[in-house]
Amino acid sequence: QKEVEQDPGPLSVPEGAIVSLNCTYSNSAFQYFMWYRQYSRKGPELLMYTYSSGNKEDGRFTAQVDKSSKYISLFIRDSQPSDSATYLCAMSAVGGTSYGKLTFGQGTILTVHP
């Protein structure tokens, strides 16, 4: 079993839809959670970063973390064609040999069509 599971999709939605992207994890040492967006043939771009359970909002994006269920989500409201990309969840533990190591999900390919 992978430490981080992410549905690879692909996910196709109409413009304006609410998109929900999810990851589950098995390592209870993970304390920090990130979502990256990666356009084709580009580097990943950090969208959201959180280290506590609950919701964090930034514009059309909301990151949700439920540590008791080991489940994280990214919601995109009013999705746009420019949101079409691969979305990667990533997480890390604290200190020791885990320092600096991100564990990524497999990535979900999202297409928003006009």
Place this chain on the structure above:
Amino acid sequence: DTEVTQTPKHLVMGMTNKKSLKCEQHMGHRAMYWYKQKAKKPPELMFVYSYEKLSINESVPSRFSPECPNSSLLNLHLHALQPEDSALYLCASSYLGLAGGGYYNEQFFGPGTRLTVL
């Protein structure tokens, strides 16, 4: 400046060549990373430098040789690569340590170098 830059954007090399990838950041980050990414896969960590010292080597073959000349620069020296080493090579950087009750581990990625080994 909130950018990580990488050069070159594209590189084609033969199996006997020696080449280098370069990465630069001016955000004051003291951790820098090399990742390898194959198509439709997430990035795989190769090396981590903390305060210009190599702190993590993820059992990377010796044909990849990292170097951190100063806190802003990171190089990856390539020699005698194999065709299966063709991939997107990503550099990232982050702050280190604790501050304000939080723990820095947000990593900022560069655009990558697309490497093809013939």
